[in-house]
Amino acid sequence: MNYFTGQAPFLVNYPSINYIREIIMKNVLTCLLLSGFLSVNAQKKVNVDQQMKLAVQQYKGMLDTLKDTKLFPQSTKPDGTMKTMESSWWCSGFFSGSLWYLNEYTKDKELQQAAEKWTVALEKEQYNTGTHDLGFMLYCSYGNGYRLTKNAAYKPILLQGAASLATRFHPEVGLIKSWNSFGKYNYPVIIDNMMNLEYLFWAAKVSGNKKYYDLSVTHADNTIKNHFRPDNSSYHVVLYDSSNGNVLAKKTAQGFTDESAWARGQAWGLYGYTVMYRETKDKKYLKKAMDIASFYMKHPNLPADKIAYWDFNAKDIPNVARDASASAIVASALLELAKYADKANSKAYYKFAEDVLVSLSSPAYFAATGNNHFILKHSTGHFLANSEVDTPIIYADYYYIEALLRYDRFNKKG
Numbered sequence: 001m002n003y004f005t006g007q008a009p010f011l012v013n014y015p016s017i018n019y020i021r022e023i024i025m026k027n028v029l030t031c032l033l034l035s036g037f038l039s040v041n042a043q044k045k046v047n048v049d050q051q052m053k054l055a056v057q058q059y060k061g062m063l064d065t066l067k068d069t070k071l072f073p074q075s076t077k078p079d080g081t082m083k084t085m086e087s088s089w090w091c092s093g094f095f096s097g098s099l100w101y102l103n104e105y106t107k108d109k110e111l112q113q114a115a116e117k118w119t120v121a122l123e124k125e126q127y128n129t130g131t132h133d134l135g136f137m138l139y140c141s142y143g144n145g146y147r148l149t150k151n152a153a154y155k156p157i158l159l160q161g162a163a164s165l166a167t168r169f170h171p172e173v174g175l176i177k178s179w180n181s182f183g184k185y186n187y188p189v190i191i192d193n194m195m196n197l198e199y200l201f202w203a204a205k206v207s208g209n210k211k212y213y214d215l216s217v218t219h220a221d222n223t224i225k226n227h228f229r230p231d232n233s234s235y236h237v238v239l240y241d242s243s244n245g246n247v248l249a250k251k252t253a254q255g256f257t258d259e260s261a262w263a264r265g266q267a268w269g270l271y272g273y274t275v276m277y278r279e280t281k282d283k284k285y286l287k288k289a290m291d292i293a294s295f296y297m298k299h300p301n302l303p304a305d306k307i308a309y310w311d312f313n314a315k316d317i318p319n320v321a322r323d324a325s326a327s328a329i330v331a332s333a334l335l336e337l338a339k340y341a342d343k344a345n346s347k348a349y350y351k352f353a354e355d356v357l358v359s360l361s362s363p364a365y366f367a368a369t370g371n372n373h374f375i376l377k378h379s380t381g382h383f384l385a386n387s388e389v390d391t392p393i394i395y396a397d398y399y400y401i402e403a404l405l406r407y408d409r410f411n412k413k414g
């Protein structure tokens, strides 16, 4: 007797062998899929969704405090209030750029409207030929806006901005001039300038004008030649003879000494040469980016949480200010470099970037509330000038959000 059916055994319908095989296969498949899913998720140490939600909360709070679009959020003053800037300052594009990135992740229309509003507030900078920072100002703002919306009004503004930037390239020197002067010198070029080239590559593609491509390559090649030390750290400022491009001196503006490794400068170089490889596929740029990464990642003065001191050779390490912005830039760059490097290095870059994001996403660096609604704490602008030391700074937020987006994409696509 079958106690469950009440039927005599010979009357029970036993499942066929094929049916049993099918059930086993289905269960095995489910287990395999589930274990794969769990292991992919177990590898993710940063909860992107949660960090993005908190970041949106902070930035919506910030939007509520801003009256008009004349002054852009920059950092926090020593008295605790927000420091703002005009559109001509080099950091003016990071706020709308961050709003575009947050909109990209969330698809939140309110963020898109705010990003549009703060982007058009930069419109007049397209004619600004007095700075090399148009890449930061216009490509982070209009550039992201155009990438995401294809808003036809943004294109001519971006192209005009690229033309303005290109006026600072003088063929007899072979580099884009950064500032108009530095002490007695009249042709300073800073490592930060590598960050403008991505904008010019975009302009070359969209306008069909190869000039932008060629001058970017020339600038990058001369920077490799003159800006780096044998250990692959970089000088901050190289001073050129404007008549023939000879190097007159190598100095620093924001670092500890002329021979020190200013943390954000190393980050700009790493990011810049990663972009150079993406845009040209020339292996010498990949090698340069990997050499810079190696200098940075293996430096004995890098703290355990991987958030750099403001300068690798700063006096009084470990009791000196950090620069969360340098670390956010490095995390973002490494998540791109990981796509181009060989397997072993790719893994190391991903892991390093993830460790940085874990630190930056912890309460030690990440502000879920307060902080004048900036997202990250503990960046350093210009230490020796006592300007923006150990404070939130807008570009740290921008590259942190960019790195989160890249981390998220990396984990989805592998």
Ligand code: GLY
Pocket: 090, 192, 254, 264, 381
């Ligand atoms: N481009 C200036 C800075 O990194 O502070």
